[in-house]
Amino acid sequence: MGILSGFLCLLCFCLLTVKAVTRKFGFPQADAFLMKLHKPLSAALLILLPVHLFFTLPLVKTRHFSVYLAGAAVLLSFVLLITLCHICKDKRRRLTWHRFFTCLMLSGIVFHIAAYYMDYAAYRAAVADIHLSGIDFSHISDGTYTGAYDAGYIYAEVQVTLTDGSISGIMLLSHENERGTAAEEVLAVITDTQNLPVDAVTGATCSSLVLQKAVENALTGGISHE
Numbered sequence: 001m002g003i004l005s006g007f008l009c010l011l012c013f014c015l016l017t018v019k020a021v022t023r024k025f026g027f028p029q030a031d032a033f034l035m036k037l038h039k040p041l042s043a044a045l046l047i048l049l050p051v052h053l054f055f056t057l058p059l060v061k062t063r064h065f066s067v068y069l070a071g072a073a074v075l076l077s078f079v080l081l082i083t084l085c086h087i088c089k090d091k092r093r094r095l096t097w098h099r100f101f102t103c104l105m106l107s108g109i110v111f112h113i114a115a116y117y118m119d120y121a122a123y124r125a126a127v128a129d130i131h132l133s134g135i136d137f138s139h140i141s142d143g144t145y146t147g148a149y150d151a152g153y154i155y156a157e158v159q160v161t162l163t164d165g166s167i168s169g170i171m172l173l174s175h176e177n178e179r180g181t182a183a184e185e186v187l188a189v190i191t192d193t194q195n196l197p198v199d200a201v202t203g204a205t206c207s208s209l210v211l212q213k214a215v216e217n218a219l220t221g222g223i224s225h226e
Helices: 002-024 028-062 065-087 091-128 181-193 205-221
Strands: 143-150 155-163 166-176
Touching: 002 028, 002 091, 028 065, 065 091, 091 205, 143 205, 155 205, 166 181, 166 205, 181 205
Parallel strands: none
Antiparallel strands: 143 155, 155 166
């Protein structure tokens, strides 16, 4: 819903701003039509922006702060635009405020989208950088080890217990993800098969890789709690 509400916000903003183009270049019919939509679209955008924030706020730990900073700037600019345009009686000044905050919104939207795609690219690079190698558990001292891996959008921390040269249990301490909860099955598969790596869970490949990398990090360089 976060992506869908974001696209709807962008669509409303584009329809609101295209009115300036129809008026400037002389498209009276299109301008009149968009003028009728101006208030409904403004109301829709005023509703959709908080909705978008509501659905994306739970992901704040897995997103770069600049994504939320830009989004907050867009919301604040729009609220100020509506407020000042309603309380300002001078038509000329009202138009000035309208243009000013519209430009602020446009800048915020551009920065918001750019920050999101840069953040997403960094996440994909972190997942692509995951390389899992086989581990001989018998060469590792018995004990409990803690390890983690952070791929940006997905973070996992696990506690692995070794007994008599084999994994006797894996405790999931943290798994921040969007739709990758099903991937947590790999921890049981690792314990049952005593293998690492194992096949990824269908539909949760990235989380499967991050969880396995957290286990590998625990066993190869994690904190021991013997």
